[in-house]
Amino acid sequence: MFEPIVHSSDPVTLVGGGQATPNDLHKALTLAPLCVAADGGAGLALAAKVEPAAVIGDFDSITEDALGQIPDARRYRVTEQESTDFEKALTRIAAPLILGVGFLGGRIDHELAAMHILMRYPDRPCILIGAEEVICLAPPDITVPTRPGDAVSLFPLGTVTGQSEGLEWPIDDLHFAPGQRIGTSNRAVGPVRLQMNAPAMLLILPRAIMPELVAAVSRPEAARWPVRAR
Structure with missing residues (x-):
């Protein structure tokens, strides 16, 4: 540290x-x-x-x-x-x-x-x-007030699974990993909720939603990952 x-x-x-x-x-x-x-x-x-x-x-x-x-x-x-x-x-x-x-x-x-x-x-x-976009590591649980049609891309940096609400193509039961499965150009049908099982997924959203993403990630009760073991 x-x-x-x-x-x-x-x-x-x-x-x-x-x-x-x-x-x-x-x-x-x-x-x-x-x-x-x-x-x-x-x-x-x-x-x-x-x-x-x-x-x-x-x-x-x-x-x-x-x-x-x-x-x-x-x-x-x-x-x-x-x-x-x-x-x-x-x-x-x-x-x-x-x-x-x-x-x-x-x-x-x-x-x-x-x-x-x-x-x-x-x-x-x-x-x-x-x-054009903003990128963050997807938290364990996050809800973002995306609008219908907003691009929501998910790019794994490791092996990771998750659940979703509000995506045109849900990610439930899918196994993501580099070289195997990625989640480019999914689309929101309304507000999107994502839950991830590991700190290994990049979340890529339109830059226009930056204020809402900042609010969602920084609120005191927001779900956060622990320190990674080294």
Whole structure:
């Protein structure tokens, strides 16, 4: 376990150095008002005229100009090279939810690494914002007020089964696993409830439903996964 650097009773926006715009960041901040930057993500925060409460990373991607605008007290260098900047930051934020901006789009290896981290730390709810979609690790039990016709995609990162209500093609009694069965382009017929038996399923929804997903994941009584054994 890592000692938290940032503590917040509200959701936190974590900004990375991938593809995102100042508008993306400002939209995230309406839902998760405290901004933390993962290394080079500080550049986007500063471009959006947002002063991050902390910058966490090994500082190999932040520019000297951006670093010079961050007070020393808000710089947290983590020098080990065994983890990504996303992992370094995610594991050092204590909050009910982390909203990630700038971790999707761009290099596919960075995207895959971010999704891997969602599964590696299932006890830390995190929603990643893309250009058209939002992605999170499906909690043990969640209900989202989707509308009829909304795309609901499920992508397994391991062996996992589940139950559903409100999907055009129910997932009950199906066994999902990489290389065997995935759940791309299912559709909602109304509000969707999902229950999973393991922290191994990515839930992909339209970006338009981001506020509702944030509310569902961050509410105090929301079902959560325990810390993964290491």
